[in-house]
Amino acid sequence: MKKLPIGIQTFSELIEDQHYYVDKTPLIAELVASGKYYFLARPRRFGKSLLVSTLKSAFSGEQALFNGLYLQDHWDWSVQYPVIHISFGRGVVGSVDTLEQIFRAILDETAHYYGTVLEQQHVANRFSELIQKLRSKLGQRVVVLVDEYDKPILDNIEKNDLAIEIREGLRNIYSVIKDSDAHIKFALLTGVSKFSKVSLFSGLNNLKDISLDSRYATLCGYTLAEIKAVFNGHLDGVDFARLAEWYNGYNFLGEKVYNPFDVLLYLDQRVFKNYWFETGSPSFLIKRIRERQYLIPDFENVVLDEAMLASFDVNEITLENLLYQTGYLTIDRVEELGGDRFYHLTYPNREVKASLNGFLLWDLTQTSPSTISSNQIQLYKALSQPDFTQLEQSLLRLFAAIPNDWYRKNQLAHYEGYYASIIYSAFAALGLTVIAEDVTNQGRIDLTVMLENNVFIIEFKVLDEAKKPGLALAQIKAKNYSQKYASSDNSVYLIGIEFDKTQRNIEFFEWERV
Template sequence: MIRFPYGNSDFHSIRTKNMLYLDRTHLISALEQAGQQLLFLRPRRFGKSLLLSTLVNYYDIKLAEEFDSLFGDLAIGKNPTEERNQYLILRWDFSKVSAQGSLEDIKNSLFNHLNAHVEGFIQKYQELLRFPVHIRDEDALASFQSLTNAIQGSGQQLYLLIDAYDNFANEVLVSDPHNSRRYQALLEGEGILKSLFKIIKASASEGKLTRVFITGVSPVVMSDMTSGYNVAKNIYLNPRFNALCGLTQAELESSVTQVLEDCQQTEGYATILETLRLFYNGYRFCTDIKQPCVYNPTLVFYFLQHYQEFCSAPEQLLDSNLSMDANKIRYIADLPGGQSLIAHILDEQQALGVTSLEDRFGVESLRDIPRDQRFMGSLLYYFGVLTITGRSAIGELELNAPNLVIRGLYLEELKRKLLPNTQDSDTMQAAAKAFYQYADLQPLVEFIETRYFAALDNRDYRWSNELTVKTAFLTLLFNDTYYIMDSESALKRRYCDLVMIVRPNMRQYALLDFILEFKYLTLKELQLTAEQVRTHSREVTQQLPAVQAALANATQQLQEYRTILVNKYQEPQRLRCIAVVALGFERLVWEEVRVFDS
């Protein structure tokens, strides 16, 4: 059986315990050639810590005798570089630095972390150091300088690796987006984080520090340090390193095959691959759209480990370890124009277009020009909740949500903004359940008319069309425990507005499949006022010629879509086709389309 390293980012442990390791060591030589001080960005839980651990084990002078056992059967083991096992290693992990409390509290947490690792370094390499290292509890920056002096004086080379360099600074920023004073105090002037990186920069220029490798999520913190550390080479958009972290299609297929063999299942391969593609794939980390997308490894291991144990898919497709990504979306949503941006992202037919990804911007940029799509879209890209899907006719990069898990996070945030009241949430969930089981749209429609539409802020919505209506239904009905929900699904080069297909592992329950087609009529088209629409009964408005024409148009489209889906899933009795017409934002009328079974 495959031993999936879910939650394990320790290279030595993974290799010695015969766990699955995705070999990226062929890129170590390319990393050496890329530069002496490198900055590599990827979203949370994408394998950055394991990458650093791999480098630690490859370069650590104390692990030379274990090289063959750790790397012998890997790509780099067959063709090692001259720098293998040539360094003393110092590694910091800023995700362990607390962002809570005052600036003094944060500084103390950082100093404690730095000093603890300096102490560990001394214990590990003391026989290689000819000079003492002085640790100062009140000034960890001085401790680090004493360490680099001792290393240089001992004729040794130091490799510094910093994991999650921006973690605690980002937490400070995101925790209070309307007051960035604490954040700026860390990074401006003689701020403690800026001071630390100034010393790192100086140590490298003085030859006390040979190599530096830094990982993080976004370039915001690095940009805000300006001259504090402006010597790192950014490699995070380099096509060569697109798959340095992540899971490739070939690796995924091999793992799925093995898991099915472990479960002694001869069917289900294509279904599992399609589920994983829809929910976990879609990440491209360079502007070369010819580079294939990669999968989120943490989510894939979460899924496959569960499948291996129970021979069925997990009910919850969003691993709780990734739920922190919702905070990043919330940060953007709370900025001016953020809600409108999220609504745009949920429109698959109109990708978010940017001329290029911004890679040098700070918090001031976000505050001063928050409505700039390039800045906002770039930040969401670095957070891993947007990805590059193509280029427009004029060469702009097209950004979209990478998969259904991330789309669900956007929808949850939109729901939170529009319906903060707990009672509304309970009412909405009851209406959604009635629809899932019985195709009863009445409770949901009444909720949308009276609560959802009333919550819309015209300043935040550029659309007054069927997209707004579709987004309402998608937001309120999205449930990845029950459904694969795809908006604008491709069906033989045609597109239907919303498809809800019961997940394979849930098809044993009394849940229905749905296709919904939406049409929008303005009050001007209807030659009616909002008051007139509200006073007419639903039955009367449904008989209006314009409404009948819209329903007929939707019915024709649904007939075509239904044939395709019935042929695919072979369950015509489960599938419901519903046409929905919006009369402005005042009234919804609908009709279940009875078409032939095939």
């Protein structure tokens, strides 16, 4: 299959030799016309590499690839620019030496392609030499495109000292772009994370970050209109409400976009699955959550100011920022107070919320996957009927299955949020509508769970030494939490769950229907 630019996507072997055009080239034309140095952060599998390849094809003058696209008639095809395309996606960079070897190979391959030879030995000097020689040889300024600029650091994020060494090596490389300003036509760096300019781009202080520029919010990812227009012949039977529930919701301060990787695979297989989540391991993220003893339901109520949202470096990676940078959380809304902007984050969609919480449930309980799966089936059945005896038994089994050795090695059971986190993750992993800290005019419900027309209002308590039962259910009733969901269409149930830290399980479980 021929090389395809950003305007072109294909189903994975869905229909042979047919191409599907999602034309993003109007945004590319605006990008090139409006500036010179750009940075874009997007989650993995979001089309960043395709964007870089498109720019490379356009600047290289490959006009035939853009037939039928906006850029066909809105680009100067008479000029071909030399392009240095740097990608660190060739494998794991395990040392500074490996980084330099990979970068040297990229430089030498580019030099060979353009018929020139490099003489400098130091990689930064070699990079500078390549830029100057291409400018001189071809008579046009050079385009520099860097894909996955941060991957060498992220590959070693758990090895702090090595990550810092690699960061410094990359800083030396990227500083060449600034030093070669007179020879540069255009530069774009893309990656998953947004490392601060101070830590990585200190020499490239004129780099324009378009990660949250509303004009380019849909540069990567699909809008609903694009899906309906481009894949029109293959949408019969598609439930668009479910498609949005599963794969839409990524917000870069413009129109929300669907994960393109998910959409293509869904249209190929016609099964709603966790396609994107399964392509990466959140092990480092899970480790940070465990170390922080983070209350999992609080992921629905993360708020960051502008400085915190942009603060990401090896020495100061906050859990909340990590969740956002990697795509497990996205922007829900922006609040402006006294001239400052605050970003309220949330899960983008069902795939991410259910998958991440399934992973968290296993980590919090250290129970075998088969045991968890079996219990999750029973838990769902209990809610769907609803059968509160079965619901109580399912939750009791969930806690009873946690190995005693897990408690011996960890102090998690000593913080109250541990119990609420397990139950929250168990419900969220089922793909149910789960609202943590659900706001009412009388206070906050610990947890609201909805399945079809059934609404379950849940309050948690950890018992003190007196072990006085009934406080959880009493609080729900005293605060009149059910009023928020009072409707002839809803069946509302109140559930009080009280834990005993000594027994490490539920001591009292009460419920009643409103």
